[in-house]
Amino acid sequence: MTTVPVPRQPSQSPDLPGGTPAPDITPVFALKELVSRLHREHNKVQDLLSSLGFALRSFTNLNQFLELTPLIASRVTDADGGALILFRPNGQLRLERIHCQDGRNCQTIRKALETATLQLASPSNTGAAMVPSANLTAALDYQVNRYLGADVQMFGTAILSKNEERGRLYVFSYDPNYDWTETRQKLVRLVADQTAVAIATDELTVELRKKERLDRELEIGEEIQRQLLPRQCPNIEGLELAARCKNANRVGGDYYDFIPVNYDQVRSKKGAATDCQRWSVTIGDVMGKGVPAGLIMTMLRGMLRAEVLNGHNPARILQHLNHVMYADLENSNRFVTLFYSEYNTDTQTLSYSNAAHNPPLLWQAATDTITRLDTLGMLIGLDVDTQYFDAQIQLAPGDTIIYFTDGFTDAASASGDRYDEENLVKDFEHACHIYGSPQDILEYLFGQVQQFIGAGRDANDDMTLIVMRVKPNQ
Numbered sequence: 001m002t003t004v005p006v007p008r009q010p011s012q013s014p015d016l017p018g019g020t021p022a023p024d025i026t027p028v029f030a031l032k033e034l035v036s037r038l039h040r041e042h043n044k045v046q047d048l049l050s051s052l053g054f055a056l057r058s059f060t061n062l063n064q065f066l067e068l069t070p071l072i073a074s075r076v077t078d079a080d081g082g083a084l085i086l087f088r089p090n091g092q093l094r095l096e097r098i099h100c101q102d103g104r105n106c107q108t109i110r111k112a113l114e115t116a117t118l119q120l121a122s123p124s125n126t127g128a129a130m131v132p133s134a135n136l137t138a139a140l141d142y143q144v145n146r147y148l149g150a151d152v153q154m155f156g157t158a159i160l161s162k163n164e165e166r167g168r169l170y171v172f173s174y175d176p177n178y179d180w181t182e183t184r185q186k187l188v189r190l191v192a193d194q195t196a197v198a199i200a201t202d203e204l205t206v207e208l209r210k211k212e213r214l215d216r217e218l219e220i221g222e223e224i225q226r227q228l229l230p231r232q233c234p235n236i237e238g239l240e241l242a243a244r245c246k247n248a249n250r251v252g253g254d255y256y257d258f259i260p261v262n263y264d265q266v267r268s269k270k271g272a273a274t275d276c277q278r279w280s281v282t283i284g285d286v287m288g289k290g291v292p293a294g295l296i297m298t299m300l301r302g303m304l305r306a307e308v309l310n311g312h313n314p315a316r317i318l319q320h321l322n323h324v325m326y327a328d329l330e331n332s333n334r335f336v337t338l339f340y341s342e343y344n345t346d347t348q349t350l351s352y353s354n355a356a357h358n359p360p361l362l363w364q365a366a367t368d369t370i371t372r373l374d375t376l377g378m379l380i381g382l383d384v385d386t387q388y389f390d391a392q393i394q395l396a397p398g399d400t401i402i403y404f405t406d407g408f409t410d411a412a413s414a415s416g417d418r419y420d421e422e423n424l425v426k427d428f429e430h431a432c433h434i435y436g437s438p439q440d441i442l443e444y445l446f447g448q449v450q451q452f453i454g455a456g457r458d459a460n461d462d463m464t465l466i467v468m469r470v471k472p473n474q
Contacts (some may be wrong), residue, residue, distance in 0.1 A: 116143035251287030253293025314353035329381025365398030407463035
């Protein structure tokens with residue numbers, strides 16, 4: 001049987017001997033190979049950048065991340081190595097990391113880069129005279145190019161964080177035919193941008209830790225100050241008391257205290273009545289807020305309690321306190337207002353002296369009038385020779401006194417209006433008519449001020465209020 005050969009179609013050209021593609025399809029295979037190689041390169045770049053992105057999202061140590069920066073930058077660009085130089089806050093430059101594909105050249109590269117940075121760090125060196133620009137970046141690029149030599153193909157880009165240049169990322173190649181294409185430059189800039197994000201994130205983390213430590217210290221300071229202020233009002237014969245201190249910040253400069261004057265006679269237990277005849281009722285305000293004011297308040301408390309034990313009259317106590325605290329307050333540029341009073345349970349008299357504090361308001365039940373309790377006297381710490389004066393008033397059953405700090409009268413509404421003393425007098429008089437206990441009066445006055453400030457708004461200053469009422473006759 002004879003087999004008839006089938007003619008081959010022109011489009012089905014056979015391979016040439018040895019497996020070489022026929023000339024008419026060689027470009028197709030070459031194009032496929034090119035596309036395949038580009039696809040592999042693209043995947044490699046994507047994998048490397050993804051690895052860097054993962055490291056950025058998960059790193060806990062900036063130094064570990066910075067080790068990747070020159071390595072990734074050189075690999076995504078098929079270069080021979082990379083280097084990261086960072087700018088320090090003090091103006092110094094530091095070769096942070098270096099990576100070389102060829103270990104034999106790494107020491108040469110390192111030495112060249114370290115020499116370049118030293119030339120900028122030491123202006124007295126002879127090489128510094130060759131720097132063509134005062135701009136740090138231009139000067140650094142110049143020195144790096146100078147010491148690496150003309151045989152190295154180098155590209156450098158900025159590490160920018162918060163619009164501030166924090167360093168330079170350099171990538172280099174020894175291949176004389178190496179070309180810094182636009183794509184390669186973009187890849188290096190992308191790595192530099194991720195490095196900048198890592199630096200900014202690390203700085204934010206450091207600041208957050210500092211803030212956490214500060215918050216903890218403020219928490220401790222707040223707790224100490226809370227313990228120094230009276231935890232509850234004492235049980236004083238013939239009086240009803242209520243008091244509250246509301247700080248604008250966690251630590252404040254307002255101060256109030258109840259101090260038994262003839263301390264050796266006090267034999268009470270917690271919550272029990274005492275047989276102390278004289279009690280100090282004191283309120284003060286350190287100019288300013290926050291921790292500095294809180295520290296001075298703590299110092300004031302200790303010194304005042306020591307002075308009270310000497311048994312002097314109110315004016316002499318303020319005189320001594322001013323002498324003792326003058327040097328410390330003068331150096332701190334802060335001053336203290338203080339109203340000091342002593343109540344005698346036997347005679348129902350109140351002796352007092354004022355060091356420029358807001359005068360307490362006395363509502364006299366018998367006459368339904370309000371009187372300001374005040375004497376002449378400058379702030380404590382302002383003048384070492386300031387003179388203070390004594391005054392005394394006879395109280396009667398039902399009489400009510402409020403001691404307050406300027407946080408009340410200076411409280412501002414959303415429109416900027418001040419609560420001022422006029423409103424306080426009006427609200428205090430109204431409260432005395434409708435409320436029978438100091439605690440109710442205190443709650444009402446705090447509520448009135450908050451209503452004036454506005455719902456959801458906080459006062460700008462510390463607010464302290466003491467309400468003292470002589471028990472009415474049964």
